[in-house]
Amino acid sequence: MTAAHHPSAVTAARRTHSRAAFAHARHLIPGGVNSPARAFGGVGGEPIFFQSALGQRLTDIDGNTYLDYIGSWGPMILGHRHPRVMAAIERVLTTGTSYGAPTEAESDLAELIIAAVPSIEKVRMVSSGTEAAMSAVRLARGFTRRDRIVKFAGNYHGHVDALLVAAGSSAATLGVPNSPGITEGTARDTLVLDYNEPEQLDDAFRAQGDTIAAVLLEPVVGNMGLVVPTPEFLEAARRLTSRHGALLVFDEVMTGFRLAYGGAQELLGVTPDLTTLGKIVGGGLPLGAYGGRADVMDHVLPAGKVFQAGTLSGNPLAVAAGMATLEELRDTSPYAALDRRGARLEAGFRAAAAQAGLTTWTARVGSMMTTFFQSGPEPVPVTGWKTAGPSDTDRYAAFFWGMIDRGIYLPCSQYEALFFSAAHTDADIDATIAAAVEVMGGMAS
Numbered sequence: 001m002t003a004a005h006h007p008s009a010v011t012a013a014r015r016t017h018s019r020a021a022f023a024h025a026r027h028l029i030p031g032g033v034n035s036p037a038r039a040f041g042g043v044g045g046e047p048i049f050f051q052s053a054l055g056q057r058l059t060d061i062d063g064n065t066y067l068d069y070i071g072s073w074g075p076m077i078l079g080h081r082h083p084r085v086m087a088a089i090e091r092v093l094t095t096g097t098s099y100g101a102p103t104e105a106e107s108d109l110a111e112l113i114i115a116a117v118p119s120i121e122k123v124r125m126v127s128s129g130t131e132a133a134m135s136a137v138r139l140a141r142g143f144t145r146r147d148r149i150v151k152f153a154g155n156y157h158g159h160v161d162a163l164l165v166a167a168g169s170s171a172a173t174l175g176v177p178n179s180p181g182i183t184e185g186t187a188r189d190t191l192v193l194d195y196n197e198p199e200q201l202d203d204a205f206r207a208q209g210d211t212i213a214a215v216l217l218e219p220v221v222g223n224m225g226l227v228v229p230t231p232e233f234l235e236a237a238r239r240l241t242s243r244h245g246a247l248l249v250f251d252e253v254m255t256g257f258r259l260a261y262g263g264a265q266e267l268l269g270v271t272p273d274l275t276t277l278g279k280i281v282g283g284g285l286p287l288g289a290y291g292g293r294a295d296v297m298d299h300v301l302p303a304g305k306v307f308q309a310g311t312l313s314g315n316p317l318a319v320a321a322g323m324a325t326l327e328e329l330r331d332t333s334p335y336a337a338l339d340r341r342g343a344r345l346e347a348g349f350r351a352a353a354a355q356a357g358l359t360t361w362t363a364r365v366g367s368m369m370t371t372f373f374q375s376g377p378e379p380v381p382v383t384g385w386k387t388a389g390p391s392d393t394d395r396y397a398a399f400f401w402g403m404i405d406r407g408i409y410l411p412c413s414q415y416e417a418l419f420f421s422a423a424h425t426d427a428d429i430d431a432t433i434a435a436a437v438e439v440m441g442g443m444a445s
């Protein structure tokens with residue numbers, strides 16, 4: 001896609017083991033990766049293979065180290081191998097890793113989630129964010145006895161058939177808003193509107209409000225790069241769903257426990273009917289969850305009739321890692337410090353772009369941020385997919401590889417937010433800004 005910005009020969013030579021590992025993996029695994037966002041398709045070049053991580057740092061299989069601004073795409077808010085999380089996992093290794101039967105730890109984690117997230121009165125655990133979104137959609141349809149789901153262009157809710165329509169992140173990068181294998185019938189029940197456009201929601205509900213089961217959205221979007229909602233948009237979504245008997249579902253797989261302990265809904269003061277969780281809730285192990293109003297959740301089997309199940313749901317290792325992560329977040333509340341460091345990073349990136357004369361739009365909430373590179377003379381505010389989509393991805397690729405050369409591991413796509421952790425120090429942030437000044441300065445000339 002961006003052949004002009006392949007990594008420089010110098011740093012490519014430092015990654016010969018990664019290159020060989022990728023060549024090998026491509027014979028065995030489609031595209032050499034188990035999830036497309038890892039393939040570096042959005043920036044050209046080849047993915048880096050890792051061998052270990054600690055705190056805020058990653059080490060690749062050639063022995064190079066990087067400051068990590070992906071954090072496994074969100075889960076690692078405490079940094080890698082946090083002692084409290086490691087100790088919790090080790091305890092489980094001495095008892096049992098899966099029973100396919102209930103454990104008390106699952107109720108302990110449920111209690112933590114319910115206490116943290118304003119909208120959640122009851123919660124069901126699954127194994128991924130995709131599964132959480134899929135299950136929430138089925139529940140919304142079963143509860144309302146309606147078919148239609150409203151989603152927003154550039155919002156990603158996992159690779160659920162009904163939701164992989166105008167999806168963001170790797171779907172956006174790869175240009176597969178409608179994947180082959182998704183039937184027209186499935187796509188027909190999904191209504192795609194523009195984010196931050198409350199009039200479109202108004203029109204949709206006026207025309208077909210009695211067919212809409214749910215409005216599903218990322219309350220702060222991370223999957224087309226970072227996009228902040230307007231209060232009017234969220235207010236319209238809450239008011240119209242309530243008025244028309246539809247459910248409001250917040251996909252907080254990325255924002256849950258990230259933007260505040262209670263997620264974006266705590267930060268923004270809007271309470272949905274259902275919430276999906278993933279990423280941080282599993283502390284780096286595979287765990288997702290969906291929860292909300294007790295009267296809705298009681299429609300899930302075996303309390304109710306909406307089927308949803310999982311052999312490894314509530315897996316002891318994942319539950320232990322999730323609990324330790326949530327307890328540490330609850331006890332230490334790193335959110336003010338994360339926001340302060342985020343403000344420092346944001347100001348640094350803005351200044352670097354201005355100094356280099358590059359047109360950019362930087363959006364941030366707490367420890368999530370995106371700098372959109374643009375090709376016009378003046379920055380265009382990014383409010384949805386219509387303004388995120390036309391970003392200058394070639395410039396982003398040049399920036400990405402320049403930062404890799406300097407040991408800074410950013411998301412390998414313009415359409416993914418960066419994340420940092422409580423382990424990142426002021427010195428790390430300053431080193432990142434210094435690298436950005438150099439790289440952007442070089443891009444201007």
Ligand SMILES: *Cc1c(COP(=O)(O)O)cnc(C)c1O
Pocket residue numbers: 128129130131133156157158159218222223251252253254278279288
């Ligand atoms: C990552 C993500 C998902 C999918 O979660 P997986 O665990 O990758 O299946 C769903 N929704 C949002 C908002 C996400 O960021």
